[in-house]
Amino acid sequence: MFKRARPKPEKHLPYFQFVKGMKAGACPVCGAVRSSLDDWFENLLYESANDRPLRHRFDAEHGLCARHAHRLCASNDGLGAAIVYRNVLEATVASLSRGKSPPLNEGKCVACDQEADAETRYAGLVADFLDESEMRAGLEASGLCMPHFAAVLELVGDPPPWFLERHRSVCEALLSVLVRYIDCQKLSTEARKAALSFEDEMAWKRLAPLLTGEPI
């Protein structure tokens, strides 16, 4: 048994939803954060006109950071996006009319805070229930991205060996494929094709999701 850094709460609905949503090969914390942010954006676009504190902050920060602004524009809710961004664009036009630089978001936004809250919540949930059989089986199949692995590790302090080994071995296996892939570039096209499978050729695509997390 490993030592718990946190008191263990009762299993609750978010735990069961989290475990049910785990998929092989995809970080479940990234997935849960993404779906929590989907709900938040839906609410922002639907309710935003009525939420004065949120609107005030949104306008004061000149909208969303680049990543979340693109996320908003990918949402298919044109009317909601137009309404929440109207003041920001008006301020931009006013600045330009006075020959001034446009007000810019400085890289942090209200959606960043929502995302950070959800990450803390779901990393905490993994840490709290790490030794439950459904959680372990789910994590053995899915694995965590490295940022979420690090977040859970910080919370549990003294993790079970399987948890470390699961993530170490995935990184080591990817490294070994990439080293082989690099070495095979010296070979003729035919010899390279014989030495590398299609998955081996494409393994480098797993670097960003593994090392930085999946797109939220």
Ligand SMILES: [Zn+2]
């Ligand atoms: Zn993740």
Ligand SMILES: [Zn+2]
């Ligand atoms: Zn943001």
